[in-house]
Amino acid sequence: MTFQTIPFLFLFLPLFLIGYLICPRKGKLLILTIGSLLFYAWGEPLYVILLMVSVGYCYWAAKKIDQSERPKVRRRILFQAIAIHVFALLYMKYYGFFLDTLRSLLHASWTYKTLPMPLGISFYTFMMLSYLLDVYWGKVKASTNILTFSAYATFFPKLIMGPIDRYANMVEDLEHPTPNVFSFGEGAERFLKGLAKKVLLADALGIIWTNVQSGSPSDLSLVTAWIGALAYTLQIYYDFSGYTDMAIGLAKMMGIRLMENFQRPYLSTSITMFWRRWHISLSSWFRDYIYIPLGGNRVSKGKHIRNIMIVWMLTGFWHGANWTFIVWGLYYGVLLILEKYVFSSAMKKLPVIIQWLITAFLVIISWVIFASPDVSSALAYLKSMFFMQGNLLVDEQTWWLLSNNLILLILGVLFVLPLGENIARRLKQNYGGAIALNILYLAMFALSLAYMMGQTYQTFLYAQF
Structure with a gap:
């Protein structure tokens, strides 16, 4: 089950909100836990058992770590718990990738059964x-209430896509x-x-990308390739x-705060700034639990470069079992090293608009690598974007895409800016504007419904990770 x-x-x-909001405070944790497990079981009836076992084991391990002097x-309990969780992640998500890689290296022809992730x-x-x-480092006390944890x-x-x-x-x-x-409002x-x-x-923008990607990436005209990217x-x-x-x-409706995960990343003027604004919970996780324990930037230049590359190789690998994700992570690692050193x-001497254009250009390139099914497809697509395939500048597909989607693309670019927030802020300044804003939200909801x-269901892109 997903939100849309x-x-x-x-x-x-x-049904969940009615039960949660009318329930006394002492019972809210139980309602929340049951509701969350039902939400997960709707789409993953078998793997909800894996989730419950993981929760129970983590709760027990953290208590043992906290209680032991x-x-x-x-250390033994921590390493054991980390090893079990990492093994489960690697097995459920990456074992096919490892077997395919090994099969390719050995030129073998074995087959295996894939498991749904x-x-x-x-x-x-x-x-x-x-x-x-955090419990091991003493940053937080282990929970003594299984329902809280x-x-x-x-x-x-x-649960499905963070924030982490x-x-x-x-x-x-x-x-x-x-x-x-x-808070509910x-x-x-x-x-x-x-x-x-x-x-x-x-979802509408996704149709454009699907249309462009449906053919051979080496046959795309230059402008079509850029439209798709x-x-x-x-x-x-x-x-x-x-x-x-x-x-x-949703969390705020329940009176619970979650961390922000985006801060207008496409307005960034450097790759460093971009990753401080994009998927903040993931980048801060790698910073706090991998980068800093490795020494962060408080080490020699060589070790700092090593730390950056380790973190970004792992960041790419975290996203999925495909070499494109590893290449994507290493791409950002190299960019960050070049940017710093x-x-x-x-x-810094360039005008801000030029800094932004360079950053946007590099980010668009990265998404082509990220979205491609394999490295060779990514390279072929990038060649089409840079006129290296000998293809046309524009073709019939280009004009069809522009004639049907130009307004959508313009709106997509405009709403990257703080346009919507500024409009909402001004409308809230008076009673009439507030009423108009509520009517606008109802219209957005009706149109979304x-x-x-009326359209084919499209899942969230990050649900696959």
Whole structure:
């Protein structure tokens, strides 16, 4: 089950919210845990058992780490718990990738049975690992209430696609939520904006990318290739940030705060800034649990470069079992090293608009690698983008795409700017404007429903990770 479906909007969500909001505070954790497990079981009836076992084991391990006064015992339990969670992630998500790679190296012809990947396993595994490490490092006390920890680990708004929030940031709100009319209204507003982002923008932009990608990447005209790359760049932003808006909105309806995961990343003027604004919970996770323990930037230049490349290779690998993701991660690692050690002073001297154009250009290139089915397809697509295939500048597909989607692409670019927030802020300044804004939100919801019922269902892009 996902947020932009009719069963969720008109069956699960209203029943859950009624039960949660009327329940006394002491019972809210139980309602939240049961509701979250039902939400997950709707789409993953078998893997909900894996999730429950993971939650129970992590809860037990953290308590043992917290209670033990012997460093060796604490380390042993921590390493054992990390190894079990990482093994489960590697087996469920990557064993096919490892076997395919080994088969290719050995020129073997064996076959194997693939398993469906549990939804959200990358996200909830990282939440478990952060909790275990924070308990081990003494940053947080281990939970003594299984319901508190279960509610954190299975919290359905963030279970499938994050944000990968920390236990320390959520425990107070989970145990002492403060839902009220104002938080509910703000949460509903945020949810509706996220729903519109997903259904009205991301899904429509995804059709452009699908159309462009349906043929051979080596046959694309230059402008068509760039239209497709721009469409996917906008699609993945509206898709993922739309989910995050819905997750934050749902949590706020319950009186619970989730961390922000996006801060207008496409307005960044450097790659460093981009990754401080895109998927913030993931980049901060790798910073706190991989980069800093390796020494961060408080080491020699050589070791700093090593740390950056390790973090970005792992970041790429986290996204999926495909060499394109590893190449994508290494691409960003190289860019960050060049930005810091080679082009830093030169970039700062450029006008801001040029810094932004260079950053946007590099980010668009990265999404082509990310979205391609394999490395050879990515290279062929990039060659078409840079006139290296000997193809036309424009062709019939170019004109068809522009004639049918130009307004959509313009709107996609415009709403990357803080246009919507500025309009909403001005409307809220007076009573009439506030009424008009509420009518606008209702219209967005109605239009989203119309699209949801009239179009083929499109899942969230990051649900596959």
